[in-house]
Amino acid sequence: EDQVTQSPEALRLQEGESSSLNCSYTVSGLRGLFWYRQDPGKGPEFLFTLYSAGEEKEKERLKATLTKKESFLHITAPKPEDSATYLCAVQAFSGGSYIPTFGRGTSLIVHP
Amino acid sequence: DADVTQTPRNRITKTGKRIMLECSQTKGHDRMYWYRQDPGLGLRLIYYSFDVKDINKGEISDGYSVSRQAQAKFSLSLESAIPNQTALYFCATSDFTAPYEQYFGPGTRLTVT
Numbered sequence: 001e002d003q004v005t006q007s008p009e010a011l012r013l014q015e016g017e018s019s020s021l022n023c024s025y026t027v028s029g030l031r032g033l034f035w036y037r038q039d040p041g042k043g044p045e046f047l048f049t050l051y052s053a054g055e056e057k058e059k060e061r062l063k064a065t066l067t068k069k070e071s072f073l074h075i076t077a078p079k080p081e082d083s084a085t086y087l088c089a090v091q092a093f094s095g096g097s098y099i100p101t102f103g104r105g106t107s108l109i110v111h112p
Numbered sequence: 113d114a115d116v117t118q119t120p121r122n123r124i125t126k127t128g129k130r131i132m133l134e135c136s137q138t139k140g141h142d143r144m145y146w147y148r149q150d151p152g153l154g155l156r157l158i159y160y161s162f163d164v165k166d167i168n169k170g171e172i173s174d175g176y177s178v179s180r181q182a183q184a185k186f187s188l189s190l191e192s193a194i195p196n197q198t199a200l201y202f203c204a205t206s207d208f209t210a211p212y213e214q215y216f217g218p219g220t221r222l223t224v225t
Contacts, residue, residue, distance in 0.1 A: 032212050043116075043202050043216030044155070051210075087155065091212055097168065100145075100214065104154035 003027070006088050006103035013110050016077045021106045023088030024070040031098050033071050035064050036087040038105070044087055078110045115139045116217040118203050124223045125193050133188045133220050135203030143206045144186040145214065146170075146178060148199040155202065161186055162208070193224040 007022045025033065032051055036044035048057040050066040057064045061082065063074045073086055089102045116137045125131050135144065146158040157170030159178040167178060175197060179187045190197055200221050204214040 032210070034213055036214075041219070041221075043204075043218050044214075046213040046215065049211040049213055089155075089214075095168070097162070098212075099157065099160060099170075100212075101157075102147075102155040104152065 004088060004090055004101050004103040006086075006106050008106060009104070010107045011109070013075075013078055013108070015079055015110055015112050018074070018076045018078070020075070021073040021086055021108070022070060023073070023103055025088075025090045026069075027090050027092035027101070029093030029098075030090055031093070032091040033066055034089045034091070034100070035062075035071070035073055036089065038085045038087055040085075047086075075108070078108075080110045080112050083108055083110045116203060116205055116215050118201075118217040118220050120220060121218065122221045124225065126225055127194055129193050131190045131193055131222070133201055133203075133222070135186045135188070135217055137184050137203075137205045137215075137217075139205050139207075139215055140183075141205040141207050141215075142183065143208060144180070145204040145206075146176075146186070146188045147202045147204065148172070148197075149202060149219075150199050158188065190222075190224075193222075195224045198222060198224045 003026045005024045035047040038044040048064040053068045061076050065072050085105045085107045087105045089100045091100045119134045142163050145160045147155045161180045177189045203217040206214045
């Protein structure tokens with residue numbers, strides 16, 4: 001069965017304290033790994049898509065990387081406005097179609 | 113205006129009532145999805161549709177039904193609501209070509225008493 005596991009479940013950082021979030025996956029026929037940001041009470045907002053091992057994408061203080069079994073979301077010198085839940089999803093072949101499967105997310109709080 | 117809209121945004125209903133949640137999109141995407149989100153459980157797929165004539169069950173379709181009225185409209189129905197269907201519901205869309213990312217609506221908070 002395809003699985004997506006995110007760790008840690010929750011992370012508290014001081015402003016400026018860099019860290020990484022992990023997303024490990026066991027799927028067949030991967031057609032993309034996605035990172036989303038979700039603020040409380042709102043819908044997830046797309047951040048990145050990664051397709052192949054070794055690929056990296058950057059946006060402001062965020063950098064996403066991908067290996068054959070996991071992805072990392074690196075947060076460099078975070079600010080309080082980076083506080084949110086970060087969701088990882090993989091698009092894999094299931095039941096004749098490519099559909100996304102989400103992890104449970106990592107809740108990030110950045111203290112000033 | 114938002115690309116993906118959901119109505120209602122909040123709804124309180126009683127056990128046994130039928131309820132419909134509606135989703136509309138202006139992205140021009142063929143693919144639409146319904147998810148529910150519960151604390152600690154992440155997003156779970158209820159139903160998805162790749163075009164108007166294509167409806168598929170997701171991970172947790174029991175107790176739910178859907179209707180794809182047009183390319184831009186996808187409705188989720190709870191035929192007889194029960195308390196454990198209390199959750200945050202999201203509609204999403206995606207294109208059929210890469211990069212396949214999804215665009216989510218603002219969500220509907222449903223409470224079944």
